[in-house]
Amino acid sequence: EVQLVESGGGLIQPGGSLRLSCAASGFTVSSNYMSWVRQAPGKGLEWVSVIYSGGSTYYADSVKGRFTISRDSSENTLYLQLNGLRVEDTAVYYCAKGRPGYHFDYWGQGTLVTVSS
């Protein structure tokens, strides 16, 4: 059974850093493409970043240069390093497993990041 479990969220001051983790089971993270998608309180879904099986990484313009997506094959875990956090980065962050055809078939339960002074 495929499972994705995010962790690492919390309350952080503007300008601070956090690392989110997404522990996967039931499939191999490095053999699939994986994304982070966020949802600000009461708002819609926003794509954040993707890492393809070959290792290529891409980011939404809103986070480019501040966030870094990565994975650890030995831990079968996806990460998102968040630096230079802004109030507008406050959101629930979901990790999602990609499937051929550019869609996401499994999602984690999300982890809340709150950026506030």
Next chain:
Amino acid sequence: QSALTQPPSASGSPGQSVTISCTGTSSDIGGYKYVSWYQQHPGKAPKLMIYEVTKRPSGVPDRFSGSKSGNTASLTVSGLQAEDEADYYCSSYAGTDNYVFGTGTRVTVL
């Protein structure tokens, strides 16, 4: 990349049909066959309902169907049931370095 445009709300009585539109551009919806739809109940993670414009994952009722014409995609829910009340988001592939979601539609079962 701007969000795809969806109506904020849609509604229907049990047993009726509701159709949600999702409008993009030739750089996303119009340029690829990779439109997907997600259902999200309050406080829950999104769930894949439709992929590649018209395909349904295993376990999704055939009451859910998708289509696309030009830069606009649509999701139709036929035979509305109480459990269909949720937020629905469209999404499109927009090139190697980009994915885009819709603004979301709240479906209410009257």
